Amino acid sequence: MPISQLPPLHQQADWLGLKTVVMVVRLRHLWNKITHEVQFYLTSLDSDALILGRAIRLHWGVENGLHWTLDVTFNEDACRVRTGHAPYNLSLLRRIALNALNREQSLKRSNRQKSNRAAMDNNYMLTILAACLSQHNNDASQSACQ
Template sequence: MLLCSQKLIAEKIIAANADYILSLKDNHPTLHQQVKNWFEAAQLIGFEGIDISISQRIEKGHNRIEKRTVYTVPVSQIPGLYQLDLWVGLKTIVMVVRSIQHWNKTTQEVQFYITSLVSDANKIASAIRQHWGIENSVHWTLDVTFHEDECRIRSLHSPQNFALLRRIALNALERESSFRRSIRQKSRRAAMNDRYMLSVLAAALSNSVPLP
């Protein structure tokens, strides 16, 4: 289901003359494993003879040093990619290696992406970094306002459903402009004032005008 929806998302983005960068995880098991295996093999030979673009960035702060290395290769470099023809506009495969050095330990994580952008590691790294900034900001707001990290909902599709509802609520609260307070204060007022709650709901609709 998710795989199909992401392919549809990619198709719609390309139809709108835009570009996409989509995370490649275990919900795409065959393609994910194929890409992972290819990069591991390519690293063993030092990417010799491979058309690859590499970008590296080191950031210091919060008592840690973070090193991010972004590798991008045209899809033509990885033959036989699974269901390649179903990903509209797909041009580049991306690997991001994040190494974080704390005072007492070093952690590393590897993430893969597929994108319609051409293989330019600097440009793609910048786009992914901006996405991380937005995601981190949204996550912080959701945790402060709705205590998302403390949520113990675990069964079936409930976690995804509630996460979607929180983001809808966050969007509505951000769009409501008659009460100029923090998102948390707006949320509390909506819980205590039915008229303001209707104003928030109205703000969530396109071309709507908040109630006076």
């Protein structure tokens, strides 16, 4: 809904650029259970359902793609490290490791299975590192494991 169709917001001057309030209703059917979820988004985009829907799906695509993969592969959500630079450093290491696992193509297994195998097999770990370092094209600006 365009912000112009809503009653004035509390301290509306603090919301410069706000154009649209979006409400998304999600119904999920999981086996014999139906869940109902409502989410609101505030945006500076115009009120265009097609564009707003794409932006929301793109946001959740990143969440479901990268963050879900990090959680499944490295159980990231269970990590309780919260102090200093450690959370950032561990997150960076997980992303580097995930990119390295994705580059290694000789073993057709999940990244979690590859990670577990690398933990038990030094030769396979070296295979992953070699895949990370190798360049499959001549573009020197493309780093394999960023």
